[in-house]
Structures are given as C-alpha cells and as structure tokens.
Amino acid sequence: MSQQSVSEGDLRNTGMALKHDREWDYELERIVNAVEERNASTVGLQFPEGLKRRGPNVVDDLRANLPDGVQVLLSGQPCYGACDLDTYLMRRTDVFVHFGHSPMKESEKIIYVPLFSNVDVEPIMADSLAELADPTEDPDVGLVTTAQHMNKFEEMRGWLEDRDFSVHTRRGDDRLTHEGQVLGCNYASADIDAEQVLYVGGGKFHPLGLAMEHPEKRVVIADPVNNAVSVADTEKFLKQRYGAVHRAMDADSWGVIFCTKIGQGRWDQAEKIIEANENAYLITMDEVTPDRLTNFGMDAFVNTGCPRITTDDGPRFKKPMLTPGEYEIAVGNESLENLEFDTFHGTW
Amino acid sequence: MSQQSVSEGDLRNTGMALKHDREWDYELERIVNAVEERNASTVGLQFPEGLKRRGPNVVDDLRANLPDGVQVLLSGQPCYGACDLDTYLMRRTDVFVHFGHSPMKESEKIIYVPLFSNVDVEPIMADSLAELADPTEDPDVGLVTTAQHMNKFEEMRGWLEDRDFSVHTRRGDDRLTHEGQVLGCNYASADIDAEQVLYVGGGKFHPLGLAMEHPEKRVVIADPVNNAVSVADTEKFLKQRYGAVHRAMDADSWGVIFCTKIGQGRWDQAEKIIEANENAYLITMDEVTPDRLTNFGMDAFVNTGCPRITTDDGPRFKKPMLTPGEYEIAVGNESLENLEFDTFHGTW
Numbered sequence: 001m002s003q004q005s006v007s008e009g010d011l012r013n014t015g016m017a018l019k020h021d022r023e024w025d026y027e028l029e030r031i032v033n034a035v036e037e038r039n040a041s042t043v044g045l046q047f048p049e050g051l052k053r054r055g056p057n058v059v060d061d062l063r064a065n066l067p068d069g070v071q072v073l074l075s076g077q078p079c080y081g082a083c084d085l086d087t088y089l090m091r092r093t094d095v096f097v098h099f100g101h102s103p104m105k106e107s108e109k110i111i112y113v114p115l116f117s118n119v120d121v122e123p124i125m126a127d128s129l130a131e132l133a134d135p136t137e138d139p140d141v142g143l144v145t146t147a148q149h150m151n152k153f154e155e156m157r158g159w160l161e162d163r164d165f166s167v168h169t170r171r172g173d174d175r176l177t178h179e180g181q182v183l184g185c186n187y188a189s190a191d192i193d194a195e196q197v198l199y200v201g202g203g204k205f206h207p208l209g210l211a212m213e214h215p216e217k218r219v220v221i222a223d224p225v226n227n228a229v230s231v232a233d234t235e236k237f238l239k240q241r242y243g244a245v246h247r248a249m250d251a252d253s254w255g256v257i258f259c260t261k262i263g264q265g266r267w268d269q270a271e272k273i274i275e276a277n278e279n280a281y282l283i284t285m286d287e288v289t290p291d292r293l294t295n296f297g298m299d300a301f302v303n304t305g306c307p308r309i310t311t312d313d314g315p316r317f318k319k320p321m322l323t324p325g326e327y328e329i330a331v332g333n334e335s336l337e338n339l340e341f342d343t344f345h346g347t348w
Numbered sequence: 349m350s351q352q353s354v355s356e357g358d359l360r361n362t363g364m365a366l367k368h369d370r371e372w373d374y375e376l377e378r379i380v381n382a383v384e385e386r387n388a389s390t391v392g393l394q395f396p397e398g399l400k401r402r403g404p405n406v407v408d409d410l411r412a413n414l415p416d417g418v419q420v421l422l423s424g425q426p427c428y429g430a431c432d433l434d435t436y437l438m439r440r441t442d443v444f445v446h447f448g449h450s451p452m453k454e455s456e457k458i459i460y461v462p463l464f465s466n467v468d469v470e471p472i473m474a475d476s477l478a479e480l481a482d483p484t485e486d487p488d489v490g491l492v493t494t495a496q497h498m499n500k501f502e503e504m505r506g507w508l509e510d511r512d513f514s515v516h517t518r519r520g521d522d523r524l525t526h527e528g529q530v531l532g533c534n535y536a537s538a539d540i541d542a543e544q545v546l547y548v549g550g551g552k553f554h555p556l557g558l559a560m561e562h563p564e565k566r567v568v569i570a571d572p573v574n575n576a577v578s579v580a581d582t583e584k585f586l587k588q589r590y591g592a593v594h595r596a597m598d599a600d601s602w603g604v605i606f607c608t609k610i611g612q613g614r615w616d617q618a619e620k621i622i623e624a625n626e627n628a629y630l631i632t633m634d635e636v637t638p639d640r641l642t643n644f645g646m647d648a649f650v651n652t653g654c655p656r657i658t659t660d661d662g663p664r665f666k667k668p669m670l671t672p673g674e675y676e677i678a679v680g681n682e683s684l685e686n687l688e689f690d691t692f693h694g695t696w
Contacts, residue, residue, distance in 0.1 A: 044632075049643055052643035052644050052645075053643060053644060053645040055629070055644060056601060056629045056644065056645075056646070059629050063626075071619070071622070071630065072629075072630070073606075073630045073631075073632050074629055074630060074631045074632070074644070075631075075632060075633070076605065076631040076632055076633030076636075076640050076641070076644075077632075077633055077634070077640075078639075078640060086632075088608050088632070088634075089632055253404060257424065258421075260436050271419070274419070278411075281403070281404045281407050281422055282419065282420070282421045282422060283421075283422045283423075283424040284392075284421050284422070284423055284424055284425075284434075284436070284437055285423070285424030285425055286425070286436075287635075288424075291426075292424050292425075292426060293424070295397055295400035295401060296400050296401060296403060296404065296422070296424075297400075297401040297404070298404070
C-alpha cells in the first residue's frame, strides 16, 4: 500500500472545536493487511461520536487501497467507549475496526485502533505544579490519564520524576488496558499510596469521577486540550446525587434498567433489585435516553448500565435515575452517608 | 389461571389522550400456558410506544399467575411495528411476546398478541357516506383498515354492502397478515378495482400513505377514534418531498442508511447506490435519528429502512433525507415526474 494515497487524517479543518492541532494515525495498513489475510469482503468501522465525521475520509482511503468489491460499512450507532461495540456490525463483517478506545477485551474479531493526541503535555504540567504539593514536603503523587494521551504517559512520569516527585501508578483492573489509564466508570488505576493524584488529559469528565471515587485524595487536573489547570470539585456533582436520591424516596414504582450493550451489563445487580422489590420492573435497552423511559410511566429508575449516563445525564431525565448503590439508600436499605460513586469492573 | 386475579387492562385511567374508552385483551392465559409448556424461566414483553405505559400492569398480572422464579422483562427499545422486533430480548428469553401488531412473519419463538380497539365504527361510517360516491352511481369501493380495527372488518364490509356498495378487498402481499390490512409502508391491499377507497381507522398516517401510493384513487378517511371524516390530501406531503429532493440535488456526499431492524433491511437497494456513486457511504443503524446522522457531516442521506421515517420525520433532519426512488431523481437518473411513494414489501 502506498502511503502517498492516504490522506493525512488530521482534524484541523473538520469544524471540530479543537484548541490544538492533532494528527491521527488510522493504521490503514493494518486494516488493509487484515482484509487481505482474511480474504474479507466486508469491513465494518466504528468511530466514537466526536470522530464520526472522519469516517467518510477513512472510507475513501480504504477504498483506494482495498481490492475491488470490498464493501466498507460505517456504524451509525452511538459509541461512547470500548464497552459499546457495535456487535451487530461486528458479527456481520469480516473485519471489524473499533477506533479511539483501548481494548476492554481482546478478540481476534476486533481490530482496535487507538487514536492518540499529539498535544504537548509538558507546558500544562508545569502550570499544574502550583496545585501540587512541594515535592520536598510530599513527593508522592499518583499519575493517571486517558487512552487518548497514553502515548505520552512515560514522558509525563519522567517529567515528574525529574522534578523529584515519587510517581505512583497502577494498571487497575481487567477493564483497563494500560498502566495509569482511567475510564469514566473505572478508577482502579488511582488506588495508589498518595494523597494527591495528577490527571493529565482533556476535560473534567474523568477527573470528576476520579475525585468522586477517591474522595480522600486531592485530584489536580492538567488539561492540555483546553490549556487549564484546576482541582476537581465534587460539590455540585454530590448535590445533584443527593437531590436525585431524595426525590426518589417517595417512588412507588421503579424501572430497573439492564443495559444490553456488550460491556455495560450487570445482570446480577438488576436481578437482585427485582427479587427484593415487587414494585420494580426490569427494562432492557441499549441506549438509555429520557424519551425511551418516559413511556413507561415509572416514578423512578435504577440504571445498572453505564454509571455516567445516570450521574452526568441524570438531570435530563424527567424522573429520578439512580445508581444501584443510590437505590439502596432511596429504599432505606442503606444510610445516606453511604452514598458512593458507582464504578464498573470486569469486561463481559 | 383465575381470571379474578387479572386486572381489566383497560386504558381509561392511564393518562393517555384517548377519545374513546377501550379495553384490551392481553391474552395472559396464552402467555402463561406457553411458559408452562416450555418450562420457561424468562419472559420478554415488547409493547409499541403508545402502550408501553401498560407494561408494568401486565407484568403484575403475569407475576401473579406465573410460577415463582420466572423473570419477566420489558423491552425498552422503541417499537413502531411488527418490522421492529426486539431481537436481543427475543433471543435471550424463553417466551417472547410482541403486543399490538399483527405478525409480519410467523415464528415459534414469538407470541403475537393483537390489541383490538373496541371503538364503534358504524357512526363514523355513516358520516363518511357524504364523501363517498352515491352507490347507485358508483357502487365500487375499496375497504382497508389497520391491525387495531381488524376485528371489525367484516362488520365494516357488511355495513357497506347493506347500503348497496360493492366492496373490494384484498389481502395484499406477504408483509400483511389480514385481508384489507394496511401498514404505514405497504398498501398492496388497496390494489383493487375501485376509484374510491374507504379507510376506517385512527389518524391520518395510514390514509396519507395510501393516497400517496395510489394517487389515482380518492381516499376517504372515517376516523372513529377522533370522530372525524375527511379526504386524504397529499399536497403538503408532496411539496415536502419535492423540496427535499430539490435541496439534495447539490449534495457532494451521501450517507446511505441500511437499517438493522429485522423487518426494515433492504440491502440490495443500499448496495446498488453505493456501487454506482463513489461519494456515497454505507451507514448501518437501528434507530434512524437526526442526532445520529448529524455527526457524519454528510450533505444528504438516503434511507433504505422505514420509508415513513424518511417522509414523516424528514423535516426534523438537518440535511435532506430521501427514499431510494427520490435519490435516483436527485442524482439525475430519473426525472422528477417519476417521484413515487416508497413502499416496503416482503418480510425478512
């Protein structure tokens, strides 16, 4: 395959609100090789929401490099993580490529193509020193990032060590691919022996979950995408959760959601709730949206699927939506002070 | 099973905007018998959107009559027809019940429970005489209705015959279960030798499609649910379609949607478009919504799935969305006067 025929795959002119230039490597050669090896006639491509716009260009590049007659299909299903594979497309294509997330579970059927940011992390790390303890007083710092910045993880570590920090990292559990990686639903990589954790990565979504899951730690955010340093503040998040639990306490009927996405199913939790509450009803669905739930006319919902739908999208739902732990508080089985962040472990 | 323990299942106090009282028979005994015969441990229930609110009550009734330990699951997926089975739930439950639609294809795996309206049709049929030709001048009239009113079909026919009409009916093709039945996507039952067709049923969704598919016929609507008689007028509908086709004529990139719902797949049509247009990209999805398509940044879309999403929801999409026939006009393969209503034939 000639590299000449492959577009650069940069995101600079796509209209996305990017603060920094980025370039992506779609690993087209790996895909073309897989098609040739398997003598494939169909290729399925799945992109996360923010990268779907790049899909048609990747199809163009593949068409130029694949044998005639190989059909390339784009998944139009929403996708927010490696928990969220388009299993329909996966089962019906000879080669299936999932872009932008690190593997939750390896499979011969799936080619995972990570998409790494090339944003420079050192300037924002320098800024973050103002929020970290002086290493002469407390050198211990945890270090975490997301799949997108994993390519710079050793650089981050070295940078901190050069400044006399003692850097604590961990791989977490089997839902996580990399040392130091966090997911929106899993912060096992921050179970380290340090009172402060430095999160280097875009946005507040991940560090907010991290601070909720590890309330005893100070979480410093060095965001190289938005060029901002801050300390994770869970107060608003917690208030919303207490509010939702409180509003659900009067519920007479409960919808218990079992999510059918491959990496979001927690059947045991759903079944346990149903067995103990005759006013609870099991509802199965893939996308958990306000519209879909409204039709059931329930007083409240418990979501055993993605915890971040529950907490971050919660205010969009017309009725209170709780995590399984919050449900136990709302029905009086646990006390309010036991409110914890809901995390997701294991694969599928 | 004691009928005493079964709630009446009427819709009168559910908050639904019903103009007439209705009662439904959920055929609980048939479901309970199937569970016993198959020694089932799981039962999946799927309701159309307008009846999902009744789901929890049906679960209550089933729980009271099923052996202990049988788990009843409600499908939370959107459902708009028998084309739209929740195959995930169907494959994972021992007994799967689909309510409110007549079978598109019989299967041992599926119990179809039709839900019939008990609304009286004769008063509105009497009103509709004002819009029908005098039978002494033109006695020929086609008669069609929806699955919901199928239980009164012979009564409708008899009522017309008593008034000296010659009633023409047809079963249509294999997508339709009953003589005289129409679907939103299939009007083969109106391929009859009469210049006027009487549609007896709720709403304008079906008769509008019928009038689009059979523009040479006068379609009289006798709506016993909203107590209104009218004649189907396709002008606004047609204008919207011409507008969408016109706006799509400048499109440089096309998203071609292949719908993954069991009864909405038209692979040959999708593939044909892709093969002939290098600026067309195949996108697979189940629910076809504006949000899902926006992310791809295409100039226009062709939907090979449900034609009514294309036509009736069309104005909600940010970019023009066409039927396969309309696409051929937009790209210049057919002339504008060949614009036809898109219908769906066969099962799966």
